[in-house]
Amino acid sequence: MALHEKLAAALASREKRLIRRRLYDPSADAHLVDFSTNDYLSLSLSASLRKRFLEKLQSSPHILGSGGSRLLVNGHAHAALEARLAAFFHAPAALLFNSGFDANVGFFSSVPQPGDVVVYDEHIHASVHDGMRASRVGTDARVAFAHNSVAALRRTLERLVQERPGLASGENSAFVSVETLYSMDGTLAPLMQIVEAVEELFPQGNGYVVVDEAHSTGVYGPQGRGLVAALGLENRIFARLHTFGKALAATGAVLLVTPLVRDYLLNYARSLIYTTSLSNANIIAAECSFDMLEGGEAEKLSAQLLDLSSHLATTFRQQLSKHRIPSSLLSLPAHLSATSTSRDPTCLPTPIIPVLTPHPRPLSAHLRVRGLNARPITWPTVPKGADRVRICLHSSNTKEEVDRLVDAMVEWAESWQAAQEAVKKESERSSGPGIVQAKL
Numbered sequence: 001m002a003l004h005e006k007l008a009a010a011l012a013s014r015e016k017r018l019i020r021r022r023l024y025d026p027s028a029d030a031h032l033v034d035f036s037t038n039d040y041l042s043l044s045l046s047a048s049l050r051k052r053f054l055e056k057l058q059s060s061p062h063i064l065g066s067g068g069s070r071l072l073v074n075g076h077a078h079a080a081l082e083a084r085l086a087a088f089f090h091a092p093a094a095l096l097f098n099s100g101f102d103a104n105v106g107f108f109s110s111v112p113q114p115g116d117v118v119v120y121d122e123h124i125h126a127s128v129h130d131g132m133r134a135s136r137v138g139t140d141a142r143v144a145f146a147h148n149s150v151a152a153l154r155r156t157l158e159r160l161v162q163e164r165p166g167l168a169s170g171e172n173s174a175f176v177s178v179e180t181l182y183s184m185d186g187t188l189a190p191l192m193q194i195v196e197a198v199e200e201l202f203p204q205g206n207g208y209v210v211v212d213e214a215h216s217t218g219v220y221g222p223q224g225r226g227l228v229a230a231l232g233l234e235n236r237i238f239a240r241l242h243t244f245g246k247a248l249a250a251t252g253a254v255l256l257v258t259p260l261v262r263d264y265l266l267n268y269a270r271s272l273i274y275t276t277s278l279s280n281a282n283i284i285a286a287e288c289s290f291d292m293l294e295g296g297e298a299e300k301l302s303a304q305l306l307d308l309s310s311h312l313a314t315t316f317r318q319q320l321s322k323h324r325i326p327s328s329l330l331s332l333p334a335h336l337s338a339t340s341t342s343r344d345p346t347c348l349p350t351p352i353i354p355v356l357t358p359h360p361r362p363l364s365a366h367l368r369v370r371g372l373n374a375r376p377i378t379w380p381t382v383p384k385g386a387d388r389v390r391i392c393l394h395s396s397n398t399k400e401e402v403d404r405l406v407d408a409m410v411e412w413a414e415s416w417q418a419a420q421e422a423v424k425k426e427s428e429r430s431s432g433p434g435i436v437q438a439k440l
């Protein structure tokens, strides 16, 4: 088969299995209420952020391009932002990357050494997988543990320490890779317990927790500094990733590490070395977003956002029960199936609410007709049997919009059930005489 035939066959196979990815028609989304993007704080719509950004652009001597790799050109603006972020996040050093994807690939491909292990939450982002694959860590030393299960993490680490003398002696290292807020499930990591487990199992200090705050940056913690800051864990985390493309409405990412690790990454992280660094306009945009965080505006927006999340979960639960919608058709995941009264930070509301259904595409299509944009998520992005419509909330969404969304989902479930019932009756009716005839 020639190349183009192989490529076309692969796409056709995806089409047949209903997993072909496509770009959305932007004009079709224009008038829909946004329950889909990662713009959690709605900063992309903020008039004050826009004004600040335009003013800074106007007054900056350099705005276009950056001229080349960070290692080759004057990165004055980049270095200034890094110094600011190290101070803001209470970290010893900071290093910018062009994206969170590049940062994870750069870190995991270079920092773990031969003989080390990487233990990761089974729902960890694709970029960590790509980094690990390019690393010098063997496939048998890259081990997943059950999502958010501290018990499973402990078992995995204990087994690895027993099997590998270098881990017990401290010669080799164990990296534990987790996210704070998981984007497909809307679950928060039990970060404190994870850190405690790693510290206990690696008394020599060779257990290193690496935390990806892509979805929690701006949303949690004082001034939106993330879950690590909310828990006061800054000094116990080996590396932290904050990305600028989601709640901060900008582009790029920062890794918070020690000066030694920063220097090492500058020498070995290929996704940093062999790429043109962020343009000056990108740096200015990120600076303006962090102005919003430092000024306390993000905290207010985040409070609104999380209030909306509680409202959605409560209203949806009530409506599902009132209309007796079977959970096999529409349900919330276990962590949202009851109101949490816990003060544990991992029980906080989150801007991501997955609605589980075996029919995510028809549900999403129905919502579109009702003017609401929430996307279907299916295998292979989530495990088989865990299909869903993922709702992403934003500070600018209103309670009325959320109520409309809940009503539309319940309406869909009822009409789906009615249609199924009609099909069943019809097939009973048409097969009825057949059975009678067969008996005669």
Ligand SMILES: Cc1ncc(COP(=O)(O)O)c(C=O)c1O
Pocket: 098, 099, 100, 101, 102, 104, 125, 127, 179, 183, 212, 214, 215, 243, 244, 245, 252, 253
């Ligand atoms: C958990 C996580 N980490 C990293 C990334 C990559 O970040 P960026 O969009 O800045 O490349 C994403 C984005 O999808 C993410 O969800």
